[in-house]
Amino acid sequence: MILPRAFFDRPVLDVAPALIGATLLVDGVGGEIVEVEAYDETDPASHSFRGMTPRNQAMFGPAGHAYLYKIYGIHFCLNFVCLPGSAVLIRALRPIAGLERMQARRGTVAEKQLCSGPGKLAQALGLDLRQNGLPLDAAPFEVRMGAAQEIVTGPRIGITKGLETPWRFVAKGSGFLSKRMENPSGAM
DNA sequence: AACTGGATCGTCT
DNA sequence: GACGATCCAGTTG
Numbered sequence: 001m002i003l004p005r006a007f008f009d010r011p012v013l014d015v016a017p018a019l020i021g022a023t024l025l026v027d028g029v030g031g032e033i034v035e036v037e038a039y040d041e042t043d044p045a046s047h048s049f050r051g052m053t054p055r056n057q058a059m060f061g062p063a064g065h066a067y068l069y070k071i072y073g074i075h076f077c078l079n080f081v082c083l084p085g086s087a088v089l090i091r092a093l094r095p096i097a098g099l100e101r102m103q104a105r106r107g108t109v110a111e112k113q114l115c116s117g118p119g120k121l122a123q124a125l126g127l128d129l130r131q132n133g134l135p136l137d138a139a140p141f142e143v144r145m146g147a148a149q150e151i152v153t154g155p156r157i158g159i160t161k162g163l164e165t166p167w168r169f170v171a172k173g174s175g176f177l178s179k180r181m182e183n184p185s186g187a188m
Numbered sequence: 189a190a191c192t193g194g195a196t197c198g199t200c201t
Numbered sequence: 202g203a204c205g206a207t208c209c210a211g212t213t214g
Contacts, residue, residue: 053199159205
């Protein structure tokens with residue numbers, strides 16, 4: 001079933017683990033979500049920590065919409081907005097649909113390299129700022145519920161603040177992660 | 189396997 | 202004017 005906007009209209013720490021195992025497609029291209037991170041306004045690593053700005057306004061908009069931003073001047077990252085000021089960063093997929101399109105966009109055929117990181121994933125799915133603020137329950141997006149998964153939690157990747165907060169969620173044993181889980185803090 | 193530096197630019201200090 | 206929710210190629214061990 002397609003995840004309704006109401007699915008996202010609750011605490012980001014509830015939504016993030018529930019997304020592991022879900023299917024994300026953009027124009028029919030994508031796969032199973034195997035890695036996410038949670039961010040909220042109480043969190044110094046979050047874009048929303050210092051309040052709303054032109055860049056992050058989608059993060060304060062309605063739940064169930066996309067927040068996309070450019071990072072390091074080069075890459076784009078996709079988030080699912082939850083309660084105001086909170087969002088789930090989608091970090092990795094297990095490719096399922098549209099392999100050829102993803103391979104063409106990424107310039108590689110190795111399946112494990114297609115969506116194993118937020119920038120790679122955005123590139124493979126053809127995402128950029130044009131999708132910022134779009135609803136997740138309408139074209140080109142399609143987010144479908146998946147079966148419950150075994151989940152491991154731990155510290156988030158690539159941040160300098162908030163390292164003590166274990167808000168990274170990955171599918172246990174997945175071979176499609178951006179990085180292996182270094183300091184797991186729990187399982188679900 | 190682990191670590192390095194370079195690419196490149198919008199955002200906020 | 203510095204830096205970042207990243208990726209890649211290159212080097213070293």
